[in-house]
Amino acid sequence: MVQSHYDWSDGPAEIEPHSVTKHDVLVGYLVRYFEQRTLNARGREQLRITLVDGFCGGGLYMLSGTGREVLGSPLRMLKAVEEARILINSKRTKPINLDVQYVFIDKDGRALSHLKIVLQNHGYGGDIGRSIHIIHDDFVSASSKVFQQIRAHTPCAGTAIFFLDQYGYSDVPAPVIQKIFSELRGSEVVLTFHVSAFANYTNDKLTDHMSDKLVIDIRAALGGKSIEQIKDEDSTDWRRFIQAALYQALVKDCGAEYFTPFFIRGQGSGQGEYWLVHLSRHPRAQDVMKQVHWKYQNHSIHYGGPGLDMLSTHMMGFRQEFTGGFLFDDVALRLSSEALTEQLAEKIFERSQPVQIGQLYASTCNTSPGTSGMYKEVLETLVSDKDIVIRSKDGSNRKRAKYMCDTDWIERNRQGSLFSFQEGRRQ
Numbered sequence: 081m082v083q084s085h086y087d088w089s090d091g092p093a094e095i096e097p098h099s100v101t102k103h104d105v106l107v108g109y110l111v112r113y114f115e116q117r118t119l120n121a122r123g124r125e126q127l128r129i130t131l132v133d134g135f136c137g138g139g140l141y142m143l144s145g146t147g148r149e150v151l152g153s154p155l156r157m158l159k160a161v162e163e164a165r166i167l168i169n170s171k172r173t174k175p176i177n178l179d180v181q182y183v184f185i186d187k188d189g190r191a192l193s194h195l196k197i198v199l200q201n202h203g204y205g206g207d208i209g210r211s212i213h214i215i216h217d218d219f220v221s222a223s224s225k226v227f228q229q230i231r232a233h234t235p236c237a238g239t240a241i242f243f244l245d246q247y248g249y250s251d252v253p254a255p256v257i258q259k260i261f262s263e264l265r266g267s268e269v270v271l272t273f274h275v276s277a278f279a280n281y282t283n284d285k286l287t288d289h290m291s292d293k294l295v296i297d298i299r300a301a302l303g304g305k306s307i308e309q310i311k312d313e314d315s316t317d318w319r320r321f322i323q324a325a326l327y328q329a330l331v332k333d334c335g336a337e338y339f340t341p342f343f344i345r346g347q348g349s350g351q352g353e354y355w356l357v358h359l360s361r362h363p364r365a366q367d368v369m370k371q372v373h374w375k376y377q378n379h380s381i382h383y384g385g386p387g388l389d390m391l392s393t394h395m396m397g398f399r400q401e402f403t404g405g406f407l408f409d410d411v412a413l414r415l416s417s418e419a420l421t422e423q424l425a426e427k428i429f430e431r432s433q434p435v436q437i438g439q440l441y442a443s444t445c446n447t448s449p450g451t452s453g454m455y456k457e458v459l460e461t462l463v464s465d466k467d468i469v470i471r472s473k474d475g476s477n478r479k480r481a482k483y484m485c486d487t488d489w490i491e492r493n494r495q496g497s498l499f500s501f502q503e504g505r506r507q
Contacts, residue, residue, distance in 0.1 A: 088138040088190040092149060095141035098353040100150055101379050102272060102344045105356065106243060107160045108372045109270070113241070114164035116368050118176050126177040130230045130240040131157050134219035134252065136184040138194035153243065154184050154195060155202060181211055181233045183226055187218040219244065220256055230264055238264030245272045254333035261335045261361055268360040269336070270369075272344070275353055334359055338366035339446060341391070342373050343381045343405075363442040367452045374451060377408035386412060387419030388427070388448045406449065413454075420450050420458045428468055429492050437470070438486030456481035459490065469493045 086093035110131075117127055139152040151159070161180050169175040186192050192214055199205055204212060213229065215222045230240045242260060244252050252271065260267050331339050336359035344354040358369040373380040383405055384390035390406075406412050427444065428435065437459070441452050450458075460481040462468045470478040471489050478484050 086137060086191070088188060088194050092140040092142045092194070093138060093191075094144050095150065096144050096353075098345065100141075100143065102245075102354050102356070103153055103156050105344055105372060105376050105379050106153070106270065107156050108376055109358075109369055110157065110160040110241070111164045111167065112368050112372055112375075113365075114161070114168055114178065116364065118168045121176060124176055125174075126179050128179040128234050128239060130181040130183060130233050131161075132183045132185070132226055132230075132240055132242045133157065134185050134222075134242060134244040135246060136186045136191070136195065137188075138191040139198035140194070152195075152198075153245065154182070155198065157182065157243075158202075158204060179233075181213070181229065183213045183215065183229060185215045185217060185219050185222050185226070187216070189216055192216055219252060223256055223259070227259075227263060230267070234266065237266035239266035240264055240268075242267065242269045243272075244269060257334040257336075257359065261359075265361060268358065268365050269334070271357045271359070273355045273357075275343075275355060331357075331359070337361050338363055338442075340366060340369045340373070342449075343383075344379055345381050363438070363445055363452075366445055367441070370445075370449065370451045371453070373449075374408050374413075380408045382406040382408070382449055384449075385419070386416040386449065388423040388444050390449055391447055408449070412449070416448075416450050416454060417458060420448070420454065421461055424455065424458055425462055425467055428462075428490055431492075434489040434491035436486060437484055437488050437490060440490060441486070452486075453481070456484045459484065466493050466495065 086095075114127070118124065121127075133153050136154050137152050139154050141150050141152055142148070143150050161178055165178050168178075184192075184195065186195075196205075196208065196214065199208060199212065208214065215225065230238055234240075240260075246252050257269055257271075260269060331341075338360045340356075340358045342356060344356050358366065360366055373382075382390070386406065424440070424444075427440065437452075437456070441455055445452075459468065459470060460479065463470055463479050469491055470484065471491075472478055472485065473487055473489075478488050
């Protein structure tokens with residue numbers, strides 16, 4: 081997933097450590113994706129998918145300041161699938177075949193020439209033209225051909241993951257992503273943007289246009305500062321602006337029901353060099369990406385709140401307690417648990433009818449950093465406190481988070497403390 085400033089004219093291009101960190105997160109997502117897709121796949125013999133790298137680069141880099149070679153995203157993808165294949169089949173008597181097609185795209189011919197050499201050197205040469213397809217073009221121009229390849233591999237579902245690591249904000253227009261979701265319903269998109277690239281095009285005129293379009297007073301949320309002031313004075317506020325404002329335009333224009341809008345930073349430091357936006361049409365995919373952010377907590381950062389309103393105006397208005405960012409660490413976990421306990425209880429109480437766990441998560445997950453597992457831990461607490469009751473499809477009570485399923489039904493406990501408290505407050 082190369083960016084325009086990389087030079088492939090004389091062997092491997094140089095790469096910064098935070099770009100390698102970004103690849104680590106994407107590999108973590110791929111492995112976790114295959115784990116989840118095969119979790120309850122009893123009797124399943126194969127899983128088909130196409131992995132698309134829209135800005136693939138030359139496959140091998142020199143790590144800046146070290147002279148050490150590191151693999152690029154195409155090789156990281158191939159290795160991730162090998163790792164996932166071993167992992168998911170380690171305890172199966174009948175293995176699941178991961179039938180994966182790869183599409184590597186780049187408009188830089190020198191990068192692709194270098195990539196082919198790297199693939200040959202790593203034992204993948206025989207797969208070129210069979211399971212590995214290399215396209216010399218820009219992603220937008222190549223997209224129609226890519227769609228055809230995906231449909232040929234998975235005619236019904238159109239299953240693919242697009243990794244689109246663009247350097248500028250407009251390298252992948254929103255209509256192209258919208259087309260992915262309308263024509264390939266089983267697909268997901270992972271967009272990454274270099275934060276400094278936004279500074280090259282974002283200005284006060286664009287901000288005013290976005291404010292009108294989104295019906296959000298962005299200038300007020302920025303404390304009256306201009307965009308130029310923010311870029312010059314406060315890189316933290318600049319990232320808050322990206323997450324609070326730009327994600328809304330991006331998500332609304334792309335037609336994805338579910339998303340995550342967090343940042344990727346260097347190992348244990350940095351304010352977030354890359355903005356990583358995951359777009360999908362299924363809450364489970366969104367949940368998997370959030371699991372990865374929590375797992376790689378040294379790599380992730382977020383500038384909103386801990387509860388169900390993490391991206392609301394008051395949480396993104398520079399008055400919230402995460403002045404240094406939400407770091408997906410133990411402090412963030414504790415505050416998320418506290419916020420979710422109160423807010424999920426209120427959500428449940430507001431409903432006149434029982435709600436399934438999966439429905440509760442799907443209806444709130446876009447505005448929370450919490451995973452489905454974190455939701456269930458909170459629900460266990462509410463059950464223990466006799467605030468709610470959870471029943472399975474057969475009517476048996478659920479009390480422990482590890483036994484809860486998305487199809488279980490939640491309802492308020494009319495004998496519980498929450499119900500009594502809320503009823504008393506309403507009288």
